[in-house]
Amino acid sequence: MNKHDIAQRVLDLVGDRAEAEVRVSGGSASLTRFANSFIHQNVGEEGESVSLKVVVDGRVSTAITNRMDTLDQVVDDVIEAASHQPVDEDWPGLAAPTEAPESLHFDEATAGASPQERASVVSDFVAQGPGMRAAGYCDTSATEVVMANSAGLRMEGRATSATVDGIHQTDTSAGSGHATAYRLADLDGAAVGSLAAHRAQRSSEPYDTKPGDYEVVLSPEAVSTIAVFLAVYGFNAKMKIDGQSFMNIGEQQLDESISIWDDYFDPKTLGLPFDAEGTPKRRVDHVEAGVSRSHAHDRRTAAKMGAESTGHALPGGAGWGAMPTNLFVGGGDQSEQDLIASVDRGLYVSTFNYCRILDPKSQVVTGLTRNGTFMIENGAITGAVTNLRFTQSFVQALGAGNVLGIGNDSRLADSEFGPGMIVAPSMRLAAWHFTGGAEG
Amino acid sequence: MFDYAQAAVEGALAAGAEYADARVVVAKEQGIEVENQNVDDVGVSESAGIGVRALIGSSWGFYATADLTDKAARNAGTTAAAIAAASSVVAGPHMPLQDVPVVTDSYETPHEEDPFSVALSEKVDLLVGVTKIMQDVPGVLIATASLRFFDTNKWFVSSQGHRIHQHIVESGGGYDATAVSDAESQRRSYPQSFGQYETGGYEKIRKWNYAENAQRIAEEAVQLLDADxxxxxxxxxxxxxxxxxxxxxxxxxxxxxxxxxxxxxxxxxxxxxxxxxxxxxxxxxxxxxxxxxxxxxxxxxxxxxxxxxxxxxxxxxxxxxxxxxxxxxxxxxxxxxxxxxxxxxxxxxxxxxxxxxxxxxxxxxxxxxxxxxxxxxxxxxxxxxxxxxxxxxxxxxxxxxxxxxxxxxxxxxxxxxxxxxxxxxxxxxxxxxxxxxxxxxxxxxxxxxxxxxxxxxxxxxxxxxxxxxxxxxxxxxxx
Structure with missing residues (x-):
């Protein structure tokens, strides 16, 4: 039975007993993992799952199963569960029928990639660091999704993803490299491995530097971590409803050089053409020239705030709210070298690690640097420093006058929370508050 | 279920694995989330499938499928071995395994009250009740409460002769109150942040006396806004x-x-x-x-x-x-x-x-x-x-x-x-x-x-x- 047939079968099983929304997703995912410069874990999986939401007179219940042999029982159980619930006063109703945009980010060859092809990318990465220890992964995945609801909505989409991500290590340092695309053929394991090896060599024998406020140049990966926090705790409309978002629509809250938007249609990004509720993707401007413009909405938050869904519902994510997953941080016109060259004394940060929110409203976050932190003096990198802990308001860091330069090197950058969601450039910021050395 | 796991192990060995094992896992989870007395989600998720791992040289190969048939399980074993073999492109030292006793056995989590048999209405009433207590405290903007229960059956077979069935039962939950000022937000949780989870049945929920602590938790969240x-x-x-x-x-x-x-x-x-x-x-x-x-x-x-x-x-x-x-x-x-x-x-x-x-x-x-x-x-x-x-x-x-x-x-x-x-x-x-x-x-x-x-x-x-x-x-x- 194909996914359309499964979705229709579920709707038929529900019949007129309830409103229903069905999401049938499936595909394959494979990941080749290496450490100490050899492949040690190599995994793959395939399967399908059905997510069902039913509404009985405003009473909502959900179910997820990968057991196609018990769908009738699942449907009966979820309807029974809904009928015993209190009315969900915030239920926004089902999405109306509409056309889904074309699936723009799917590659047949990536969907069928072999373990040998992934191992080849790994081999290219590892070969760039002779005498060093390499660790990381190369993965490929293919997802196909069919959405249907009892209001008549029917849509399908598909997407692929491929990533190579890893580090090279010396006895005293590590350097990282990363690339993600929807085509495995676009990944250059040697180039990513070379960057990682270069960073590892350059950051060997690091020295301790005193904590305090430093001017910084952040790599695209470090900037993408900032963007994750702005999105999850700020753009997310549920955080606004809960009184915890920094965003005030129409106010100049960031430096005028900062623009952030979400755009599924850009070829540099990944993913499906609709969200978990069947709302088609569209471009959404969250910040324009530093002015807060729009929250990310799912149907529930949109109904509460008198807005329209922006197509940002997450599977099973009502408790979290809405999250943009095709995010772009606007690029500038300077090379990363230009940004470094304009710093008298500061730090270059390759990646942030283990960042956690301390206060959502002020966007105060603590975390550490990792895999290459460098001292900049008189416009040039003069050495490596040991990792540092920071405690910093991200909104303040990007505030008016604090963004001193933006790179022209935008790429699909891996925040510490996973690949494929954010295109970001390098950035030069006036101050970053480091509160301690990572190793005491 | 042991037969599917056995077929997967046989498939892996036939394809060249030095060692193989397989787990059939049938899992059920129930989650209930309430915010400000409104039931945000009542959901059940179920999954069933088999995962098989095969050791060849320096690498594990692993493959999983939800297709629980003899043929699919055997194919999964074959695929796991093929994936492991592909690792030889970037090979390392041979991966050894320590000996462990080969056993045939079963195990079940000690539990008194099957959490999936407790009426949904009782669970919902508990959560709606504690969010009401918290909401009734002036200054509380958000009151959330949740429960989650896990029921997992696993059948394990190894190429060395293990045959083990386990039934694991886990229960947990909790609640929190959030108060918000112009400058920041403050939250208090009970029994701990993200809830308290244990192996066992619904008795693990009852012992924490949710309702008795809700007002104190909510008052503390509000008081924090004015604390030094x-x-x-x-x-x-x-x-x-x-x-x-x-x-x-x-x-x-x-x-x-x-x-x-x-x-x-x-x-x-x-x-x-x-x-x-x-x-x-x-x-x-x-x-x-x-x-x-x-x-x-x-x-x-x-x-x-x-x-x-x-x-x-x-x-x-x-x-x-x-x-x-x-x-x-x-x-x-x-x-x-x-x-x-x-x-x-x-x-x-x-x-x-x-x-x-x-x-x-x-x-x-x-x-x-x-x-x-x-x-x-x-x-x-x-x-x-x-x-x-x-x-x-x-x-x-x-x-x-x-x-x-x-x-x-x-x-x-x-x-x-x-x-x-x-x-x-x-x-x-x-x-x-x-x-x-x-x-x-x-x-x-x-x-x-x-x-x-x-x-x-x-x-x-x-x-x-x-x-x-x-x-x-x-x-x-x-x-």
Whole structure:
């Protein structure tokens, strides 16, 4: 039975007993993992799952199963569960029928990639660091999704993803490299491995530097971590409803050089053409020239705030709210070298690690640097420093006058929370508050 | 189900695997979430499938499918072996395995009240009720409550002859209140942040007396908005049990994972500040520090009968009177390191490769009490309930924030403080442990959201802890 047939079968099983929304997703995912410069874990999986939401007179219940042999029982159980619930006063109703945009980010060859092809990318990465220890992964995945609801909505989409991500290590340092695309053929394991090896060599024998406020140049990966926090705790409309978002629509809250938007249609990004509720993707401007413009909405938050869904519902994510997953941080016109060259004394940060929110409203976050932190003096990198802990308001860091330069090197950058969601450039910021050395 | 697992193992061996094992897993989870008396979600998820791993040379190959037929299981075994063989493109040293007893056995989590048999209406009424109590406190903007229950059956077969069935039952939940001012938000949770989870049935929910604590929790959230900021400086620090549980999880539990020590997790989760050659001599903390990894503790979240390699659950000494003496390990990592197998390998569902996981990594109880510790403290902060956590990739530099704190002056609990944080370096911090409670204050805290591995796996771990005191700790770190 194909996914359309499964979705229709579920709707038929529900019949007129309830409103229903069905999401049938499936595909394959494979990941080749290496450490100490050899492949040690190599995994793959395939399967399908059905997510069902039913509404009985405003009473909502959900179910997820990968057991196609018990769908009738699942449907009966979820309807029974809904009928015993209190009315969900915030239920926004089902999405109306509409056309889904074309699936723009799917590659047949990536969907069928072999373990040998992934191992080849790994081999290219590892070969760039002779005498060093390499660790990381190369993965490929293919997802196909069919959405249907009892209001008549029917849509399908598909997407692929491929990533190579890893580090090279010396006895005293590590350097990282990363690339993600929807085509495995676009990944250059040697180039990513070379960057990682270069960073590892350059950051060997690091020295301790005193904590305090430093001017910084952040790599695209470090900037993408900032963007994750702005999105999850700020753009997310549920955080606004809960009184915890920094965003005030129409106010100049960031430096005028900062623009952030979400755009599924850009070829540099990944993913499906609709969200978990069947709302088609569209471009959404969250910040324009530093002015807060729009929250990310799912149907529930949109109904509460008198807005329209922006197509940002997450599977099973009502408790979290809405999250943009095709995010772009606007690029500038300077090379990363230009940004470094304009710093008298500061730090270059390759990646942030283990960042956690301390206060959502002020966007105060603590975390550490990792895999290459460098001292900049008189416009040039003069050495490596040991990792540092920071405690910093991200909104303040990007505030008016604090963004001193933006790179022209935008790429699909891996925040510490996973690949494929954010295109970001390098950035030069006036101050970053480091509160301690990572190793005491 | 054993037959499917057997077919998968046979498929892997026929395709060249030196060793293979397979798990059929049938899992059910129920979750209920309520916000401000409105039921946001009542959901059930079910999954069934088989995961088979095959060892060839230096690499594991693993393949999972939801198709539970003899043919699909056999094909999964064949595919797992083919994936392992492809690893030879970037090969390393041969991966050895420690011997473990070959057993045929079954295990079931001790539980009194099947959580899936308790009426949904009773669960919903409980959560709606506690959010109403919290909402009735002026100043509370958001009151949320949740329950989650897990019922997992696993059938394990290995090419060496293991046949083990396990039925694991887990229950947990909790609630929190959030108050918001123009400048910031403050949250209080009960029994701990993200809820308290244990192995067992619905009796684990009843014992925490949700309704009795809701008003206090809500009032504290509101009071925090007007509390003074946590002072900055070096002070005596008293940690409430659940916060100490997370401190153990992050600064001990992950650091003693042998796969991290061996570099197998270097790129993502990280490595460890611990070096194997210092096992048995490295000073981890003060003489009050006695840590065990004990998968046999009744009711604790990391308890089971056998791990997902068929190794029996056991208690392993990790830190004895402040000295590091043990690790968390599986059959492969322990063989590489020349140590006995620890039985600490578990996978998340049927479709994830089993890996080294914390069981119940806990700090053995002391002979004091929170009241005695406070009475004996001259200038300190008492911090409770985790709000944020961050630690570096070697598990050395940490910074934690808690939901609430109180000054302790001259043996008395003083004023409430907001945004309490503390930071430290692992062995230095544990070296200052100087008072430790026990008795009824020693609790099997559960962490249901431990992330590790690629693809990501979520693990359920336990951390027994009682309130404890540390000295000369840097508190009040601000941005």
């Amino acid at each position: 900021q946590c002072p900055e400086g070096e002070k005596q620090l008293i940690l409430e049990g659940s916060q100490l549980g997370l401190q153990i999880h992050e600064s001990v539990g992950h650091a003693i994972e042998l796969d991290r020590i061996l570099g197998w997790e270097a790129a993502f989760a990280g490595t460890s500040h611990l070096e194997l050659e210092k096992l048995g001599t490295h000073k981890y903390g003060s003489e009050l520090m006695n840590i065990t990894a004990d998968a046999t503790l009744p009711g604790a979240l990391g308890s089971f009968g056998y791990d997902d390699e068929g190794t029996p659950a056991q208690r392993v000494d990790i830190v004895t009177e402040g000295t590091w003496v043990g690790v968390l390990s599986g059959r492969d990592s322990s063989a590489v390191a020349g140590l006995p197998p620890g039985g600490m390998v578990r996978g998340d569902g049927f479709n994830r490769l089993p890996m080294v996981r914390m069981t119940n990594v806990g700090l053995l109880a002391g002979d004091s009490s929170l009241a005695e510790i406070i009475a004996d403290t001259k200038d300190g902060i008492y911090m409770s309930t985790n709000r944020s956590w961050s630690i570096d990739d070697k598990r050395l530099n940490f910074q934690f924030g808690t939901e609430i704190g109180w000054e302790v002056k001259d043996g008395k609990l003083g004023k409430m403080v907001r945004n309490p944080t503390y930071t430290g370096i692992t062995p230095k911090f544990w070296g200052t442990l100087d008072r430790l409670a026990g008795g009824d204050e020693w609790v099997h805290w559960g962490t249901p959201n431990c992330g590790k591995g690629q693809p990501m796996q979520v693990g359920h771990t336990g951390h027994s802890a009682a309130p404890a005191r540390f000295s000369n700790v840097r508190v009040g770190v601000t941005g």
